[in-house]
Amino acid sequence: MQNNLVDNLSANAQSDRLDILARYFLTSNLLFESLRLEFIHFDASRAEIRIPFNGEFELASDEGLSTGILTTALDSIFGLVVLANLKQLAPVATIGLNVDFTSTPRRGESVICHAEYGGSSEQVAHVRGHVVGEEHGKMFAFGSATFMIGTRGPAINPIS
Amino acid sequence: MSSTVGQTEAGYLSLADCLAISPFARFLNIQPRIDGDCVVLKLCFAEHHIGNPMIRALHGGIVASLCELSASTLLAFQTRAPSMPGTLNHNISYLRSTIAADCYAQASIERIGRRTATLSARAWQEDVENPVAISRLTFRTKGVFDVSDQPPD
Numbered sequence: 001m002q003n004n005l006v007d008n009l010s011a012n013a014q015s016d017r018l019d020i021l022a023r024y025f026l027t028s029n030l031l032f033e034s035l036r037l038e039f040i041h042f043d044a045s046r047a048e049i050r051i052p053f054n055g056e057f058e059l060a061s062d063e064g065l066s067t068g069i070l071t072t073a074l075d076s077i078f079g080l081v082v083l084a085n086l087k088q089l090a091p092v093a094t095i096g097l098n099v100d101f102t103s104t105p106r107r108g109e110s111v112i113c114h115a116e117y118g119g120s121s122e123q124v125a126h127v128r129g130h131v132v133g134e135e136h137g138k139m140f141a142f143g144s145a146t147f148m149i150g151t152r153g154p155a156i157n158p159i160s
Numbered sequence: 161m162s163s164t165v166g167q168t169e170a171g172y173l174s175l176a177d178c179l180a181i182s183p184f185a186r187f188l189n190i191q192p193r194i195d196g197d198c199v200v201l202k203l204c205f206a207e208h209h210i211g212n213p214m215i216r217a218l219h220g221g222i223v224a225s226l227c228e229l230s231a232s233t234l235l236a237f238q239t240r241a242p243s244m245p246g247t248l249n250h251n252i253s254y255l256r257s258t259i260a261a262d263c264y265a266q267a268s269i270e271r272i273g274r275r276t277a278t279l280s281a282r283a284w285q286e287d288v289e290n291p292v293a294i295s296r297l298t299f300r301t302k303g304v305f306d307v308s309d310q311p312p313d
Contacts, residue, residue, distance in 0.1 A: 030208035031219055034187075058183045059244055066184040067247045068228050072221025076211075079220075091212070094220040098251045151215075151257065 018042055018084060025080050035073065044084045046116045047077050050134065053110050064105030070113075070131050070141045071099050077115040078127040078145040085117050085125065086149065092125070093151040099143035110134040123149045179233065182244075188225060192233060199237055201230040203263040210260060218258040220293075227252060227281040227295040230265035235277055235299055238269060245299040248276060252295040261285055263292070277301045 022042055026032060034056070040048040051065070051073055059066035075094055082092050105111055111131050118126035130142035179185040179192055189204040203209065203218075203226045211219025232244050267281035281295040 029210050029213045031210065031222070034208055056183050056187050059185075060182055066225075067250070068184060068188075068221070068225030071224045071228070071250060072219060075219070075221040075224065079211075091215060093217075093257065094254050096251075096253050097220065097224060098249070100249050101247050104246065 014044065018044070021080060021083055025076075031072075032076065035069070035076075037073075037076075040112065042080075042084070044081075044117065046114065047081050047084070048115075049073070049077055049113050051111050051113065053105075053108050058107070062107055064107050064109055065111060067099075067101050067104070067141070070101070070111070071097070071143075073111075073113045074099060074115070074129055074131065074141065074143055075145065077113050078129060079147065081115045081117050081127050082120075082125045082147045082149070085120065090150045092147045092149050094145055095124075095148045096146040097143065098145070099141050101141045102139050105133060105140055111140060118144070120149065125149055179229075184225070185229060188222065188229070190226070190229060194237070197238070198266060199230065199234045200264055200266045201226060201233065203265070205260060205262050215257070216260040218260070218263060218292075220252075220254060223254070223258065223263060223283050223293050224250060224252045224295070226263060226265045227267070227283050227293060228297060230283075231267035231279040231281045231295070231297045232299060234267040234269065235272075235279060235301075239272065239301075245277065245301060247297060248300050249298040250295060251297075252293055254293050256290060256292045258285060258292050264288070267295075267297075272301060275301060 022039055026037060036052050038050040040050055057065050057069040075097055079092055112134050113131050115127055115129035118128055125147045128144040131140045132138060179190055189206050191202045191204060193200050209218050209222045211217055228247060228250055235245050263283055263285050265281055265283040267279050270278040270280055277299045279297050282291040283293045284291045
């Protein structure tokens, strides 16, 4: 496994990069805006985001957030943590994702998604994380993902 | 594998009503179609399905959600369950990059047991023979329906 590449950047450069990534993450597309994600913590090694309850994401009326939206949130935050660890920003793509669902959020319950960088080797990065309820910290899902770094497509430049 | 994607609306049966009451299915903009014993779900492209606006690819979580819904819908349909089964595990492999276009998913039942059911699903866009993702899913069956009513595997 290679070292956390962001460690090689100055503290200011790291902070600027994370700010740019966080802003890009929150404002770059309609999906993330729909999720109304809120950052709780974000550094190169881990991220925490809050997803407020939204009835639009119930699988059935009067249920909690769907497992699909938990998967979507995990995939999103996993990708963000991978991007935060790149020496030079490049497109990344999920190549594998595994999620176990241990329980279902109740209607009205907001959730917190955690992601932790697991290292990288030869253009493949690994991340793990979980989803808990905001109110009682009950575990709803945990999982891991593998990302390919430098996939096809234009380089990501959130500054421009 | 169904080859009827894109055909008339005649194949869209009451399953559409089941999904119509699901807020998340409406958010995903999903249309179901039943072809014999097969259920094909169509994710009608919308801008909020994009994960990375720079490369205009569908979000991996959206594709995963489509696969999961195709599996849970098939399981509920085949077993005449009164509600959607709960997902226990979802393992998805992304095989190809996606484009900003409609996406389809079809699931198949591997086994329905007394307490859990295992299904697989595949998603594709332009070519059914070139899936963009394949999934393996486990659902909880106990409490969702009476297993004695299940068809043989």
